[in-house]
Amino acid sequence: MSSSIASWPDRPCRFAIISDLHIALPETVWDHPSRFHLVEVSIPAFEQILQRLELLDLDFLLLPGDLTQHGEPVNHAWLVKRLQQLPYPVYVVPGNHDFPPVSSYPQITTLPEFVEQYRGFGYDELGRPYYCCQPLPGLNLIGLNSNQLSADGREIIGAIDPEQMAWLDRTLATLSPTDLTLVMVHHNVVEHLPEQSTNLLGRRYMLQDAAALRQKLRSAGIQLVFTGHLHVQDIAEADGLYDITTGSLVSYPHPFRLATLRRDRLGHTWLEVESGRVKAVPGWDDLLATSREWMGDRSPPFMIKLLMHGDLGLSRAEAEQLAPQLRHFWADVADGDRLFEFEHLPPHVRDYCQQFGAIDPTGAIARIDNHIALRLSS
Ligand SMILES: [Fe+2]
Ligand SMILES: [Fe+2]
Numbered sequence: 001m002s003s004s005i006a007s008w009p010d011r012p013c014r015f016a017i018i019s020d021l022h023i024a025l026p027e028t029v030w031d032h033p034s035r036f037h038l039v040e041v042s043i044p045a046f047e048q049i050l051q052r053l054e055l056l057d058l059d060f061l062l063l064p065g066d067l068t069q070h071g072e073p074v075n076h077a078w079l080v081k082r083l084q085q086l087p088y089p090v091y092v093v094p095g096n097h098d099f100p101p102v103s104s105y106p107q108i109t110t111l112p113e114f115v116e117q118y119r120g121f122g123y124d125e126l127g128r129p130y131y132c133c134q135p136l137p138g139l140n141l142i143g144l145n146s147n148q149l150s151a152d153g154r155e156i157i158g159a160i161d162p163e164q165m166a167w168l169d170r171t172l173a174t175l176s177p178t179d180l181t182l183v184m185v186h187h188n189v190v191e192h193l194p195e196q197s198t199n200l201l202g203r204r205y206m207l208q209d210a211a212a213l214r215q216k217l218r219s220a221g222i223q224l225v226f227t228g229h230l231h232v233q234d235i236a237e238a239d240g241l242y243d244i245t246t247g248s249l250v251s252y253p254h255p256f257r258l259a260t261l262r263r264d265r266l267g268h269t270w271l272e273v274e275s276g277r278v279k280a281v282p283g284w285d286d287l288l289a290t291s292r293e294w295m296g297d298r299s300p301p302f303m304i305k306l307l308m309h310g311d312l313g314l315s316r317a318e319a320e321q322l323a324p325q326l327r328h329f330w331a332d333v334a335d336g337d338r339l340f341e342f343e344h345l346p347p348h349v350r351d352y353c354q355q356f357g358a359i360d361p362t363g364a365i366a367r368i369d370n371h372i373a374l375r376l377s378s
Pocket of ligand 1: 097230
């Protein structure tokens, strides 16, 4: 259990983040050759992280969406039961996999069912699919829902509905200026990849109107947003807002994060971020190596799209010729903090790929994705 109820910032606050769990009980695993997610390890990998977290004096755990493989009621039920056994509070938001329009499984969870099931994990008795709660006195957490379905049941990618936006405005107006407020939402609020907001592959991972939301949050003094969905370890900043996105439990490098909020003696607030990985689970003795190859095996079609539809705009023939040389590129992007050389690639392709590395807009090395202490403005 957490050590005390003392208010933030009278003591440091420590929490963990596990994203895109994609929990799949063995009988629900979708058997498809092009499946990117290694959902077979979801439960043992989750259990291993929980075991490691037991040793820490955590204040809470954040799960920023895609809790299940495809919104299967049995997978949600398993997770809810497991979360109820934990000694610290857990807060969730839904991902696009949690109440999808279609599923590989015969039954699908609906949004009202999701909110009802996860009541107590952020959601209150009002039944709204978004919330503002107080994990500690002086520390607020806003959980948003970025997954909408149209009237005819189609997925609207990365959207926050007008009613939720109006609620957010009202909620932000009531926050105490001395409180620290965190936000959790599944889709990215800051770009983590080059041209992520505009290109065909990247934009489905971004929230629509992300700039407007950033502006709104910054006006309320908010500096920290926790996201998932991209399955990449990355920390990015725009307009004074940090988006800390955590990679997926079920894809390379099977990460989780620990975060500590601390106020120093000069009155500065810091967020310290550390990252860990699941390196092996029973039956997967070298999970990291196997998983990297799993992703490599499935990456050519994805790499071809990236080379054709990104800024590069290569022809299909050129993209097909280069894709095998980028077999491990996406696994390395997902790892965070990587630098890419690719001396053997044509210069314009090499320059494009290098932008995905751990460099800042000036080109300087910036390894900030996995281990970093961020000083927040007062
Ligand atoms: Fe996901
Ligand atoms: Fe997602």
